[in-house]
Amino acid sequence: MILVDRVQMQAIDRYAIEVLKVPALSLVERASMAVLKHINLNKFGYFGVVVGVGNNGADGLALARNLLARYKDVEIFIIGDVEKASPEFKLNLESCEMLCEEIYYVESIEDLENMEKRLCNVNLIVDAIFGTGLNRPVTGIYATVISIINNVMKYKISIDIPSGLDASTGQDLGEVVDADLIVTMQLMKTGLYEREAYKRKCVIEDIGIPQKAIDSVLYGLFN
Numbered sequence: 001m002i003l004v005d006r007v008q009m010q011a012i013d014r015y016a017i018e019v020l021k022v023p024a025l026s027l028v029e030r031a032s033m034a035v036l037k038h039i040n041l042n043k044f045g046y047f048g049v050v051v052g053v054g055n056n057g058a059d060g061l062a063l064a065r066n067l068l069a070r071y072k073d074v075e076i077f078i079i080g081d082v083e084k085a086s087p088e089f090k091l092n093l094e095s096c097e098m099l100c101e102e103i104y105y106v107e108s109i110e111d112l113e114n115m116e117k118r119l120c121n122v123n124l125i126v127d128a129i130f131g132t133g134l135n136r137p138v139t140g141i142y143a144t145v146i147s148i149i150n151n152v153m154k155y156k157i158s159i160d161i162p163s164g165l166d167a168s169t170g171q172d173l174g175e176v177v178d179a180d181l182i183v184t185m186q187l188m189k190t191g192l193y194e195r196e197a198y199k200r201k202c203v204i205e206d207i208g209i210p211q212k213a214i215d216s217v218l219y220g221l222f223n
């Protein structure tokens with residue numbers, strides 16, 4: 001099994017998009033469908049999707065859009081400055097705004113209380129706060145959001161990496177989402193593999209990153 005750290009995964013993502021011209025939006029869409037296939041839509045019908053403003057969040061919004069497309073009940077909680085968000089995030093947010101009335105920006109104590117109350121009523125929580133971009137300890141409102149997610153005791157799916165976990169070292173960078181299932185994209189991350197508690201909850205899904213990107217970054221081929 002190929003293992004990559006977060007820097008290698010980001011380099012592979014970048015090579016696929018910038019050199020091999022794979023549209024980032026298609027990778028995000030493939031990531032969302034990779035998570036959707038692991039959701040029993042006969043069993044789960046009411047979702048809380050908690051997103052950061054990076055491409056992990058973009059994956060989460062694309063998943064929310066695909067759930068809304070199937071008339072599932074979805075509440076979206078956005079943490080972070082949307083102005084900083086990627087184009088893929090913004091495009092998926094625009095569509096979610098056309099499909100969903102329950103989009104909440106989590107900034108204040110009241111917003112956190114509202115999120116906690118609402119998450120008590122969903123039956124599945126999607127963690128799309130941080131993925132391979134987590135690069136420092138989780139503090140402030142992000143730490144509070146993660147502890148709320150853990151405290152409401154719902155079935156939780158983490159996209160790519162449980163938010164709060166260092167994808168390279170497996171170190172907890174503060175609060176970490178206690179996921180029931182982790183759907184990691186394309187390749188197993190060292191930080192997941194080295195922690196048995198995470199490894200056994202992990203599934204790896206192909207999202208269309210060309211093998212040429214992997215071979216180029218990991219083995220210096222084609223450079």
Ligand SMILES: NC(=O)C1=CN([C@@H]2O[C@H](COP(=O)(O)OP(=O)(O)OC[C@H]3O[C@@H](n4cnc5c(N)ncnc54)[C@H](OP(=O)(O)O)[C@@H]3O)[C@@H](O)[C@H]2O)[C@H](O)CC1
Nearest residue numbers: 013027031054055056130131132133134135136137138160
């Ligand atoms: N890259 C691709 O084409 C694809 C990526 N996929 C998914 O995207 C994530 C990686 O996305 P990225 O935008 O690089 O980063 P994250 O979404 O993981 O994190 C968002 C930003 O959060 C900031 N950050 C980092 N640590 C902290 C922290 N402790 N507290 C607050 N904010 C933090 C950081 O930005 P800064 O500017 O603040 O440094 C991050 O950029 C990957 O995991 C996949 O889920 C697609 O799946 C495939 C295509």
Ligand SMILES: [K+]
Nearest residue numbers: 127130159161
């Ligand atoms: K995540």
